[in-house]
Amino acid sequence: MLFKNIHHTDHPxxxxxxxxxxxxxxxxxxxxIKWKLLTGDRVEYIPYQKVFKRFPDIGIRYFNQAIRFIDIxxxxxxxxxxxxxxxxxxxxxxxxxxxxxxxxxxxxxxxxLFYSFVSANRNWIYRFTVQLFGKNPARPxxxxxxxxxxxVLIGGFFLxx
Numbered sequence: 001m002l003f004k005n006i007h008h009t010d011h012p013x014x015x016x017x018x019x020x021x022x023x024x025x026x027x028x029x030x031x032x033i034k035w036k037l038l039t040g041d042r043v044e045y046i047p048y049q050k051v052f053k054r055f056p057d058i059g060i061r062y063f064n065q066a067i068r069f070i071d072i073x074x075x076x077x078x079x080x081x082x083x084x085x086x087x088x089x090x091x092x093x094x095x096x097x098x099x100x101x102x103x104x105x106x107x108x109x110x111x112x113l114f115y116s117f118v119s120a121n122r123n124w125i126y127r128f129t130v131q132l133f134g135k136n137p138a139r140p141x142x143x144x145x146x147x148x149x150x151x152v153l154i155g156g157f158f159l160x161x
Contacts, residue, residue, distance in 0.1 A: 003066030003079050003116070009055050012074035016044045018054075019086055020068045023047025027118070027126035028067065033137040035083065035091075042090040043069075066119065079119075080111040 019035070021028045024047075032045050048063035055070060062068070062078070069082035077085045081101055088098035100107045118125050 003119075004062060005078050005081075006058055006062055006068070006076045008074050009070055009076050010057050010074065011055050012072055013044070013054075013070055015072075016042065017069060017071045017086065017090065018051060019043050019045045019082065020048040020051050020055075020063055020070065021045065022064075022067070023049050025122055025126075027122040027129065030126060030129060030137050031083075035086065037138060038087055038091040038093055040090075043086050066115070079115045081108075084111075 019032070021032055023029075035043075036045055048060070048068065052058070052060045052063045058068065058070075058076065066079040067082045069077040069086050071077075071085070071089070075085075081098075084094075084098040084101045087094040101111060102108070
C-alpha cells in the first residue's frame, strides 16, 4: 500500500468537510470535477498544497501519499476510502460503496491496490481516461463504445475470413 491511513485530526473543518487532493495532478483534477457533480457544494474540494496547514497534525507527507477526506467530526479517510466516504455521506449516488469497503475485506484490499496502481501510473491513466471519456468529465463522451465497436468489427472480419 502506498498510503498510510490517518484516522482523526484535532483540527476538523468548521462548516464543510474537505477533500484534499493533489493540485498538480491532471487525473486527480478530472475526477474531482466528477465528484463535485455528485456531492454538490456539500464538500469543499481543495488541493492539499493550499490546505495542508489547516491540519497540522496530519502532516504534508500524508497528503502527498493519497487523497484525504476530512469530515467535520474530525475523522480522516485516505485513498479510495476518502472518495467512498464523501459519496456515502454527502452524495446522492454511490452511497452503497462505502459499506462494501468497510465490511468486505477483499473489496477493501482490491480497492486499495487499484488506488495504489492508479496513483503510481496516473499520467498515462489520465491520458487513457481522456481517450475513453473525453476531456470534459462533466460531459463524458462514449469514445470507449466506438473503440469497442471497432474491435468487434475487426474481430468479426477476421472470424469470417
